[in-house]
Amino acid sequence: MPSSLRRRAAHLRAAYTRETHALASAGIDRHDARASSAGSGLGLDACTTSQRRLRALLALGLLNHGPTSTWPRNVSPADVTRYTLVVSARHDNLVLTTRAPYNVACWLVSRNRLPQIGLPGLRVETSYEEGWRLLHLPTGAALTVTSDRNGRLRGPATAGSNYAQLWTTGVPLTAEEHAVLNALPPLGADTETLLAALTVRLCAHAPDESWDVGTWFSSLAGRPDEPELDPVASLRYLNAIVSQHPYDLEPVPPVVTFDLTRYRIAPERDVVAGLDSRPDLVAMDPIDFEHLIRRLFEKIGLKSWVTQASRDDGIDAVAVNEEPLIGGLCIIQAKRTKNVVSAETVRSVAGIVNDKSTSKGIVVTTAWFGKASWDFAPRNRVELIDGRHLKSLLLGHLGIDALIGLPKLPPGWQTRDLS
Secondary structure, three states: OOHHHHHHHHHHHHHHHOOOOHHHHHHHHOOOHHOOOOOOOOOOOOOOHHHHHHHHHHHOOOOOOOOOOOOOOOOOOOHHHOOOEEEEEOOOOEHHHHHHHHHHHHHOOOEEEEOOOOOEEEEEEEEOOEEEEEEEEEOOOEEEOOOOOOOOOOOOHHHHHOOOOOOOOOOOOOOOHHHHHOEEEEEEEEHHHHHHHHHHHHOOOOOOOOOOOHHHHHHHHHHOOOOOOOHHHHHHHHHOOOOOOOOOOOOOOOOOOOOOOOOEEEEOOOOOOOOOOOOOOHHOHHHHHHHHHHHHHHHHOOOEEEEOOOOOOOOEEEEEEEOOOEEEEEEEEEOOOOOOEEEHHHHHHHHHHHOOOOOOEEEEEEEEEEEEHHHHHHHHEEEOOOOHHHHHHHHHHHHOEOOOOOOOOOOOOHHHHHH
16 A cells, blocks of 8 residues: 555544554554555454454453453443543554553453453563553453553553552463453354454544444433433432532541451440449449440440450440541440559550550449559550549440449548449
């Protein structure tokens, strides 16, 4: 084909495929004789048998997804259509240009943490800073993903750019991938040719913008057979916060999460329902007392859990305050005792607070604390709740008018604090 005709063909192809002129030319120049033959489609369909098979599998993954589809994977390559793509067909390669090559590659290639993603058998052959050369192990066909608008892979190859640890060509086909490929229906040459043609025309459009192949999937709510959705009504149905004006901002509380896997959580126990009208806190079962403290903190507004008795580092319960800025995770030690709580106990809780990197520690007791403990606690993120304070909290939050059966009146207490 004369160079003038190739340039004209590349210009026509680029007008319909969104390729740059250089990208379109690369799809015509190398096999121009085949590309100019009848029905070749400007080089779009002229490819090796392995390329045809790869493109047919891509079409199944990109366009045939859903509960009734023949694509038996949990996560579909259709997710790559979230990104702006240009598909450029070569005789022995398929080039995807995109501004987010790393994201696109992560949807096409599996990895250890997400083996159900992507096209079965697709692997990273070479990774670059701004692009990937992929190889499909079952067919041997190549696929390039790059940010370069002309389809080039720039810079030296570097394994360090494979941040997500996508599977490379050194990883053989897995049993799950074999099962997925075997579950697909048999595809004849004509069927593969049709499916491959869909893949390479995924982003085709009219130069005058009168039609666009990609329109049907880029806005699912805009399909002609679907009812028109009101955006504001849809958001409110989903309990979203909607501003009165599109440029107004509505405050949204940040999501605060805490890692509780470091603690061995015990099963919940409802002890409040079985309490006497005026229970003696000192006479309670130790485990029941811990669950009573948990229930108290829940009524105060914290999420609370009792920890298992063995290997709990002296932690009887944990509580979480999910309020932004002032919230955090607290460790709780519940001391059901008739004697003063030692300063060593309070210092031990402070050490656990530092070791676990929690917001604070709380020591709750039926008895009292000495002066050394009261002096030490505020400086070390430890809060102290003695028996008379606990009695007041139980009455105010749970309606429990408890007794504290201490054998003697603690220093500074009055008789009514016990009864």
